[in-house]
Amino acid sequence: MITYQDLLAIGKSDKERMAFCYSAIEKHKTSQMYRTARIAEKYDAKQNVTINEYKKLIYDVTGRAVHDPTGDGFKLVSARFPFFVDQRVIYLLGNGVSWENEGTEDALGENFDNQLKYAAHVSLVDGEAYGFFNLDHVDVFKYTEYVPMYDEETGALRAGIRFWQLDENRPLRAVLYEEDGYTGYMWKDGEGEVRSDKQAYIIKATKPSDEEDVIYEGENYPTFPIVPFFSNRDPQKRQSVLVGSRESIDCYDLMKSGFANTVEEASYIYWAIQNAPGMTDSDLVEFVDKMKKLHAAVTEDQGAKVDAHSVEAPTQSREAILTRLKDDLYEDFGAFDLRSIVSGATVTAQIKAAQMPLDMQATELEYNAIQFIQGILNLAGIEDNPTFTRDRLTNTTEEVNTVLMAAESLDDEYVTTKILNLLGDGDQIEEILERKDADELEMGGVLDEEIEEGMEEDMEEGTEDMPEDDAIQQIVDRLKALMEEL
Secondary structure: OOEHHHHHHOOOOHHHHHHHHHHHHHHHHOOHHHHHHHHHHHHHOOOOHHHHOOOOEEEOOOOOEEEOOOOOOOOOOOOHHHHHHHHHHHHHHOOOEEOOOOOHHHHHOOOHHHHHHHHHHHHHHHOEEEEEEOOOOEEEEEHHHEEEEEOOOOOOEEEEEEEEOOOOOOOEEEEEEEOOEEEEEEEEOOEEEEEEEEEOOEEEEEOOOOOOOOEEEEEOOOOOOEEEEEOOOOHHHOOOOOOOOHHHHHHHHHHHHHHHHHHHHHOOEEEEEEOOOOOOHHHHHHHHHHHHHHOOOOOOOOOOEEEEEEOOOOOHHHHHHHHHHHHHHHHHHOOOOHHHOOOOOOOHHHHHHHHHHHHHHHHHHHHHHHHHHHHHHHHHOOOOOOEEOOOOOOOHHHHHHHHHHOHHHOOHHHHHHHHHHHOOOHHHHHHHHHHHHHHHHHHHHHHHHHHHHHHHHHHHOOHHHOOHHHHHHHHHHHHHHHHHHO
């Protein structure tokens, strides 16, 4: 592992620093975590490494294992791994980040929510991801393209090298990020060169007057501008979430592929020819070919006999083991299985119980996401607290009815807000509350007009001739009637 102290130990010349960067990249590629991350990225792209490299072996008469080119058959790859990763990320971050201050979202860039989801996804797949705060937005680096350099004393990320290469025949490019700026390098045909001298992260251009040239001034951030996003808060467990699940995924894919191959093989018809010992292999091939084309055969010898046979594939045992493997994958990964709630009417308590494993995994992801966001906020000079609204499934009818039953004890604004959030119309809360206030104000004006008209009618009907108590009672009765009508 390359550390920040290793960087400090080298000289200041371009040649020494360039050689250090090239060596650090090569050493990074040989690490166990890098190799695991590369494999995990293939699984994330629905490229099961194990099954794609699978070859069926048979043994010859000498006992030597040889490849059977006709036995590989179907290679079915499932999308379990990317599905599990996406489910965890979207469950926590699908609704974006909520801020206490209005200006925070604009300061971090309009694409921050998407970059945060991408960083979370990369951290789960690779084990670590890195967010580079680039003045007004965040760029995300993967572990397979970035060499982190942590401080041996504090454990903080103090430097790093981002590298990329389109293919083996193209130049290798890299950028060395340090606290006081960044430098670009390139290697082609074994020769390295400095592509860009060290420059500050923030460049400000000023022009004192029309006659004078533009003045460029550079400045840096208070700390290193790249923040790590970890897959686990425990440093000893920072690794791809594929670890521990790969074997089960491989077993599921191999079993499903074997099931399909068995069914295909069982669909063949086997011919048993009796009393025809003179037929050679070429005769048998010709016989089968004619049966496929003509679906009929003629036997010249009266004792010859042709029988068709088929084999029934064992499906029940295969289906049982596939179901068991699928259940184990959901359980081991802490994923939410929709099959657990689709049968019959499901109450909210049952849904919450089914989502509990996913909630536990999302809580760990939330902790790491907050640490990442706070690091970005510190670089941007912003004080705020991020919160998340998890994308939970609920029995909406049950939840709405619960709110309505308690509506008499709650204010109108809370009831309206709660119901709209449950119905997924939270973005219309402010508009509907304003419209509701306007309607109530208009109804109040109508009520006042009708009360006045009622009082005028009572006066016109000669209530002045009645005893004072009777006249007042009649007016009260009319007001009650008007209120009931409204």
